[in-house]
Amino acid sequence: MHDSHAQGAAGSQRAPSVAAVGTAAAPVSVPLPALRGEYTAPRLVLAGVVPDEGERRALIARARSVYGASHVTDRLVVAVVANPAWLSPAFLPDLRGTRHATLWLEDGRLVVEGEVGSTQALAAVTGQLDGLRDQGLVVDNRLRAPAR
Secondary structure, three states: OHHHHHHHHHHHHHHHHHHHHHHHOOOOOOOOOEEEEEEEOOEEEEEEEEOOHHHHHHHHHHHHHHHOHHHEEEEEEEOOOOOOOOOOHHHOOOOOOEEEEEEEEEOOEEEEEEEEOOHHHHHHHHHHHHHHHOOOOEEEEEEEOOOO
C-alpha cells in the first residue's frame, strides 16, 4: 500500500507539469499592425503600431513625399506585431483631394472615410483604394462627394 501511495503522489506531482507544458505549447497569436491616419488639409497625423523601425521609416517617408515633411506628424510606435505582405507604404493613399478624411488599418482591413471636394477627387482616391484590393487588403471606402 505504501508503494501505491508513493506512486500516486509521484503521479500527482507530474500531472501539473504535464498540464503546464501543454499550456505553454499553445500557439501564441501575434496581432496584426494597427494604424490610424487623420487628414485635415494640409496635415496628416499617423499613429499606430508597426512591426519594426524600417517599416515605420518607410511609412513616414511615403507620407512626407505625398503631404510634405512639415505637414506629417509621426505618432507611430514599433511593437511586436505581425508583418504581413500587404503592409507597405503603398497602402497609404493620397488623401489631398479630401477636405477631411480618416483612415484606419486593423486586422487586415483598411477603412477610409471622409468627404472629398469633388466627384473627380472621389474617383481618384477610389482608384487608389481599388488597387490595394489586389494586394490582399480588404478595403472599405466610405468617402463621399458633396451633393449637387
